[in-house]
Amino acid sequence: MGLTWANRMCKKKSGVKIRTERLHLYYGSVHALRDITIEIAANRITALIGPSGCGKSTFLKTLNRMNDLAGNVRITGGVYLDGRDIYAPQIDVAKLRKRVGMVFQQPNPFPMSIYENIAYGPKIHGMRQKGELDRIVEESLRGAAIWDEVKNRLDEPALRLSGGQQQRLCIARALAVQPEVLLMDEPTSALDPASTIKTEELMKKLRTDYTVVVVTHNMQQALRVSDDTLFFLNGELVEAGQTKELFLAPADRRTQDYITGKFG
């Protein structure tokens, strides 16, 4: 299984899924992202690392325009999804977010049944047929590797699941609207080690069908799961590259200091 993936990864000429160009972001007078120009490859896992407050989560949220929710945010430069500027005025944010899904730090199922949690997204986007919804729910739960654990209790409140199961449910919920990109904001930081491993395995599996961008404060995790890594510091993108190379031979002194634990 692992081998086939590896082969496919080697053979596949990874296209660019997301590109940012001279991206600046200001929270009021705070310059939170400085001049970020980067390409994120399709069907790969890209890890964003850096110390707290370095802008990695902020950068992640620019990719599905979740920053729009905070007041007084100003953005200059461009973010392009498949070559189209997602900050262009004619962009429908709801449609954008359907294509770019997100999983948050705290597992946060909606206060409804497991089934309804997954069906929520498709229903929002107009899906009404019961049979089709059933199919999507099963497929999404399978995709998030939690189907076997919940298939007999779909009508139970999702909040009864364990923390790790809740997080995989949230991933399934994000998958249910059939996104192309999955953004994950420290998805395992609230989980126990066993659940973390499960979630990481899932992430590796997901890259076959999705482009995954994950923020992590855990460098071991970045090393374990990601193909590419971006290192942020004080709102700047210090270094980007294939994870193995970046960790093995960082080009920048600050990257080296961070990954060897000198600060952060």
Next chain:
Amino acid sequence: MRAEVTLRGHMYLKQRKSTFMYKRNCVHAVECAVQIFFTACAFLTIVTVAVITGYLIVNGVPAIWKIGIRDMLFSTVWSPTAKQAQYGILYIVLTSLVGTAMAVMLGVPIALLTAVYLVEIASDKMAAVMKTAVELLSGIPSVVYGMLGLMVLNPLVYRLELRLYRDSVTHQFTGGANLLSAVLVLTLMILPTVTSISESALREVPAELKASSLALGASQMQTIFKVVIPAAKPGIITAVVLGVGRAVGEALAISLVSGGCVNIPLPFYPVRFLTTAIVGEMGYAAGLHRQALFTIGLVLFIFIILVNLTLNHIVRSGDK
């Protein structure tokens, strides 16, 4: 083994020092005095509740025996001062139930939407202004609501009545003093309570829950109605129950606008509530009439207790 036994014995002795009322016995005279004083203050509440309960039962039950439970609770004729006095309170009970229900049905949606506006839509400045207004509204004495209802609401309701019953030959015109006016006043009066408690419930909903919904491509309105409000449901139910409590117990304001005849509770009939019956008649009632009013008080008391028990139940099941 022996050490353990002595240790247990020691703990037993220590525990005995704490009694039902005190955590530990006092040592100094001053501390004793203060402790007793605090205890007395605390007991004032319990004693008050006990006395009220006892008093209402002692004074409210005899009338039931004398009149008969059927003739009282299930008869509709209330004519305590007639020669053939009758003490049927069914319409009075129904008026309180229907009036409260209507006020809650009208008031809760308005209050909930106000709370949603305050939490999700209004700018911080606007929300602060509105919150002050809501708090002021809850501080206005009920008699003022009644006066305003009398001066402003009654004429308006009368106009509506005139228009609706223009061609009716049987309708007795109320001049606006009717159930509808009372319901509208009650609606206004429960707004502040329901709004502010729903508001805090909505504020408790984690930001990430909202963000998750938005991140799935849901609009703000879809998020509010499908995720935020369901997540705040226990708090909102608490708000509703407190609103019910306020509406059931209100007397003064509605006694000014409700007309005051014992009638089947329909919008354009003058009606008498449990509370307004007591307020209106206690001054002159004597004998069995007076005792019957205490029975009404007892019924009201039971309603309030039920409301509070419901509330406690909700709060407790919410904790789980």
